[in-house]
Amino acid sequence: xxxxxxxxxxxxxxxxxxxxxxxxxxxxxxxxxxxxxxxxxxxxxxxxxxxxxxxxxxxxxxxxxxxxxxxxxxxxxxxxxxxxxxxxxxxxxxxxxxxxxxxxxxxxxxxxxxxxxxxxxxxxxxxxxxxxxxxxxxxxxxxxxxxxxxxxxxxxxxxxxxxxxxxxxxxxxxxxxxxxxxxxxxxxxxxxxxxxxxxx
Numbered sequence: 001x002x003x004x005x006x007x008x009x010x011x012x013x014x015x016x017x018x019x020x021x022x023x024x025x026x027x028x029x030x031x032x033x034x035x036x037x038x039x040x041x042x043x044x045x046x047x048x049x050x051x052x053x054x055x056x057x058x059x060x061x062x063x064x065x066x067x068x069x070x071x072x073x074x075x076x077x078x079x080x081x082x083x084x085x086x087x088x089x090x091x092x093x094x095x096x097x098x099x100x101x102x103x104x105x106x107x108x109x110x111x112x113x114x115x116x117x118x119x120x121x122x123x124x125x126x127x128x129x130x131x132x133x134x135x136x137x138x139x140x141x142x143x144x145x146x147x148x149x150x151x152x153x154x155x156x157x158x159x160x161x162x163x164x165x166x167x168x169x170x171x172x173x174x175x176x177x178x179x180x181x182x183x184x185x186x187x188x189x190x191x192x193x194x195x196x197x198x199x200x
Contacts, residue, residue: 001096001147001148004093004095004189005038006094013094013103015058017094017096021049021099021101021183022103023099023101023139026143026182029042029139029186039109050190050193050194053194054069054197054198070117070118073118073159077158080164081116084166086109087109088109089106090106090108092104092106093154097147097149102144104144104148105156112151112154112178113152114155115137115141115154116158117155118157118159121157121159122164124128124159124165126160128163129134132167133155139179140173142151142171142176144168145171147178154167154168190198
């Protein structure tokens with residue numbers, strides 16, 4: 001496992017994650033198409049990674065107003081969590097473990113990490129009422145726990161003027177086994193296609 005000291009979103013961060021599946025896209029790797037086969041998103045992600053590996057250049061990343069707002073609010077959420085939990089948070093750029101990686105929002109002590117999501121008011125209220133982490137974040141959170149070799153992740157959901165939602169998610173070995181098998185299969189296919197392209 002290698003911890004890369006860089007600022008998330010910087011040029012060095014993009015270089016550190018070049019050509020490998022990262023936890024933020026593990027749900028894409030797991031996704032199935034309507035007929036039960038691989039999803040179009042999975043294939044597109046694979047082709048982008050192959051492009052990065054061959055050209056040495058990061059694929060263009062999509063951003064929108066909601067994502068930019070989330071980056072701004074992330075620090076507010078981190079400070080609120082640190083105050084509430086009295087935890088010492090350690091910023092981290094990128095963690096690479098074999099041919100996979102992740103970018104947690106912070107490390108927490110020796111066993112935990114932090115994943116922050118900012119949600120619009122109606123979504124934040126729904127999370128608070130359900131009192132559980134939305135399932136769409138499971139692959140990323142368990143993927144970060146697996147990749148960073150941690151025992152738990154504090155999932156934090158935030159919107160100003162609404163209560164902070166915090167749920168500790170513990171390492172799930174059964175889910176991680178499914179994830180590990182899926183990533184292995186994805187990488188095997190990726191390397192096969194990369195070899196074909198290089199042979200042209």
